[in-house]
Amino acid sequence: MNYTGVREAEVVAMKTEVVVIGAGQAGLSAAFHLRRVGYQADRDFVVLDHSPRPGGAWQFRWPTLTYGKVHGMHALPGMELTGADPARPSSEVIGAYFDSYERTFGLRVHRPVDVSAVRDGDDGRLLVETSEGTYATRALINATGTWDRPFWPRFPGQETFDGRQLHTAQYPGPDAFAGQRVVVVGGGTSAVQHLMEIAEVAADTTWVTRRPPLFREDPFDQQHGRNAVALVEQRVRQGLPPQSVVSVTGLPMTEAMQRARERGILDRLPLFDRITPDGVRWTDGPAIAADSILYATGFRAAIDHLAPLKLREPGGGIRIEGTRALRDPRVHLVGYGPSASTIGANRAGREAVNGARELLGAPEGVGPLPHGSPALRSLAPAGV
Secondary structure, three states: OOEEEEEEEOEEEEEEEEEEEEOHHHHHHHHHHHHOOOOEEOOOOEEOOOOOOOOOEEEEEEEEEHHOOOOOOOOOOOOOOOOOOOOOEEHHHHHHHHHHHHHOOOOOOOOOEEEEEOOOOOOOOOEEOOOOEEEEEEEEEOOOOOOOEOOOOOOOOOHHHEEEEHHHHHHHHHHHHHOOOEEEEEEOOOHHHHHHHHOOOOOOOEEOOOOOOOOOOOOOOOHHHHHHHHHHHHHHOOOOOOHHHHHHHHHHHHHHHHHHHHHOOOOEEEOOOOOOOOOOOOOOOOOEEOOOEEEEOEEEOHHHHHHHHHOOOOOOOEEEEEEOOEEEEEEOOOOOOHOOOOOHHHHHHHHHHHHHHHHHHHOOOOOOOOOOOOHHHHHHHOOO
């Protein structure tokens, strides 16, 4: 990576071919595939991550979310996650796995680095403004996920509540709610997991959702998965913000969830109309006292740093074809929309690199990335 003056004399940018923003599942997959086609970390591409250590968003998960409870963790390309203790916190298991992965493939992730903006530069490059300086890149792979943008719903009277309000992103585990009356807001998997844990120690729990939750008791096979991806992809193609996965797939019914439902823990009420100093209230219904309100209301794509590029459509989303932003072919989004799953992120990383190579070219003799994973293990040292 060399240094050159760009745009204005006082701005010194580090020139590179590709910048990858984010070192979660999607970002590491993209970095791996960049290595696979012959690009070198810190010479041809750089990976920037604002988190303090490896693990992506997993490092921030609550301690009681053990690896055995993780819903659908798919291995990164080229290196399986084996021998993990299902009773160990997922933050530790996956953090250690990502750390080993970064070191094994020499991805040289820069952290902690905050990206403040991406804007047009000279010579067809993008300027990526960060806390460690500005990068001038020919292509950008954005893999920033959603964890940094928790969605907080707004209700009348919210500011008057005398208790504690927190989001899944701040969830400390069930012990913090011992003896309390707790309202859990949200209809997704996290809400159900929180309820089942908190109900064991709380004085009382109440579950409220915007619409009735859909429990799925039939197996979630490949066809269900393809249908779900197709529905999310349809929204993204229309320039709309991606839907949550559970809104498409429903909640997979487990034995633990069935027991919780039989005990009444998963009895659901419609969304309340206002928050009062001592709880929540429905206009044509009861008032429920609460000490804590926990919002398991999901996340939004963390893409504000891309605002200077004006990629958003009138509907609020970014239209993409595969992973490429239709308004700027230099930009690829992975872990966004239809690729916002661990297996989808892997595939998107490969697709983004193939797309970037169409723009940049590739080292002589290197063909397109294969769709299978066994050949990709050639990057790993013996024994991995």
